[in-house]
Amino acid sequence: MRAPLGAVALLAALLAGCGGKTPPAEPPAKVEGSAALVSLSRVPLRAEASAKGATVALLRRGAEVKVEASEGAFARVTTKDGRTGWIESGSWEMASEKAARERRAEAVKRFETVPGRIVAPCPVYLAPDFGAARWGELEDGDPVEVVLADHDFLGVRLLGIDLAFVPAHAVRYVAPDVPTPPVPAPAAPEAAAPGPGGPVDVPAGGFGAETAADASAEPYTALPFGATPPVLRTRVEPAYPAAARKAGLGGDVVLQVVVERDGTIGSVFAVQEGPLGLTTAATDAVRRWVYEPARLDGRPIAVMKTVRVRFQAAAP
Numbered sequence: 244m245r246a247p248l249g250a251v252a253l254l255a256a257l258l259a260g261c262g263g264k265t266p267p268a269e270p271p272a273k274v275e276g277s278a279a280l281v282s283l284s285r286v287p288l289r290a291e292a293s294a295k296g297a298t299v300a301l302l303r304r305g306a307e308v309k310v311e312a313s314e315g316a317f318a319r320v321t322t323k324d325g326r327t328g329w330i331e332s333g334s335w336e337m338a339s340e341k342a343a344r345e346r347r348a349e350a351v352k353r354f355e356t357v358p359g360r361i362v363a364p365c366p367v368y369l370a371p372d373f374g375a376a377r378w379g380e381l382e383d384g385d386p387v388e389v390v391l392a393d394h395d396f397l398g399v400r401l402l403g404i405d406l407a408f409v410p411a412h413a414v415r416y417v418a419p420d421v422p423t424p425p426v427p428a429p430a431a432p433e434a435a436a437p438g439p440g441g442p443v444d445v446p447a448g449g450f451g452a453e454t455a456a457d458a459s460a461e462p463y464t465a466l467p468f469g470a471t472p473p474v475l476r477t478r479v480e481p482a483y484p485a486a487a488r489k490a491g492l493g494g495d496v497v498l499q500v501v502v503e504r505d506g507t508i509g510s511v512f513a514v515q516e517g518p519l520g521l522t523t524a525a526t527d528a529v530r531r532w533v534y535e536p537a538r539l540d541g542r543p544i545a546v547m548k549t550v551r552v553r554f555q556a557a558a559p
Contacts, residue, residue: 276309276310276311277309277310277337277338277339278307278308278309278310278337278338279307279308279309279310279320279335279336279337279338280305280306280307280308280335280336280338280341281302281303281304281305281306281308281330281334281335282304282333282334282335282336282369282376282377282378283304283334283377283378283379283465283467283468284303284304284379284463284464284465284466284467285301285302285303285304285463285465285467285468286301286302286306286330286331286334286335286467286468287299287300287301287302287330287467287468287469287539287540288300288301288302288320288322288326288328288329288330289317289328289329289330290328290329291329292314292315292316292317292319292329293317293329294331294469296329298540299326299328300322300326300328301467302322302330304464306322306323307322307323308320308321308322308323308330308335309321310335310337311327313332314329316331316332317329317330317331317332318330318332318335320335331468333374333375333376333377334376334377334468335376336369336375336376340369340370340375340376344369344370344406347406348405348406351390351391351398351406352405354390354391356388356389356390356400357388357389357416358386358387358388358389358416358417359386359387359388359389359397359399359414359415359416359417360384360385360386360387360414360415360417361381361382361383361384361385361386361387361409361413361414362383362413362414362415363383363412363413364380364381364382364383364413365380365381365409365410365413366379366380366409367379367380367381367401367407367408367409368396368407368408368409369407369408370408371393371394371395371396371398371408372396373410375408378401378404378407379465379466380465380466381401381409381413384551385549386417386497387399387400387401387409387414388400388401389414389416390406392411393408395410395411395412396408396409396410396411397409397410397411397414399414402499402514402549403464461545462501462502462503462509462544462545462546462547463537463544463545463546463547464547465546465547466537466546467539467544469539469540470537470538470539470544470546471537471538471539472537472546473502473506473534473535473536473537473546473548474534474535475532475533475534476506476533476534476535477531477532477533478532479528479529479531479532480528481524481525481527481528481529481552481554482524482527482528483524483554484519484520484521484523484524486519486520487517487518487519487520487521487554487556488556490519490556491556492517492518492519492521492554492556493517493521493553493554493555493556494517494518494521494553494554495515495517495551495552495553495554496513496515496516496517496521496522496525496526496551496552496553496554497513497514497515497549497550497551498511498512498513498514498525498526498529498549498550498551498552499511499512499513499514499547499548499549500512500529500547500548500549500550501545501546501547501548502534502536502537502545502546502547502548503536503545504536504543504544504545505536505543506533506534506535506536506543507533507534508529508530508531508532508533508534509545511526511529511530513526514549517554521554524554525552525554528552529550529552
């Protein structure tokens, strides 16, 4: 992986301003008996230390728990309302780690960023450590804003979090003035199965415990542990706006959508807009997409996703 010279210089400056690494975190307190918070969007509270254990409740990101003990890849916790069960390791962070993370994020708040793109699916961590709590996942093609480098990790800014970490090998730097790689111009609107040039779908990035049945009624902000992701079944290509095509304008329109429990598209929000009608064209097309819905414990669930629609103007 090679970064543009400007990106390398900027990263060097960032590292110099941060002592060559992120502000050190405080040593964590003893795990057993420690206060902790759920770090993923939704985490199943299991009746036993197994991914196959029955779901007692679903804990939202930020839910407070008390860690009682660890067993393999699970920890036994007690929720604020007295429920006891097991949650997966890496789906929670201790309160002391959260405080250190917030100080770290504040220290780099005004740092400039270097644009990058994910080139391999990877977890998003809350600290530069493969054993750290996870925030979610990124997919091939997702854009990121790189804040700093820390050994094998890059600190990035994402929608919903000021500083998180991804493995450095999963990121390719993108020069701001480098155009998006050419792709075929969209065909006339029609339903089609997704192919290599199809959409990139990723989890978008609450508080408290709730029953699994109640939680399925509202969209998850990220795919919960143990769930199967939505699969695109019908994709409608956007009509290229005549004004944008005539002006030779293209680019990516990034939309945050809700894939409902019946597989249809619910709310749509433009995260990154395009000029001369590109945003409207992308939105109109995506509203007609149909998915096989995400499922958790065999039940369909609504989930928020980020999709990117790419427009490539023909060369003059």
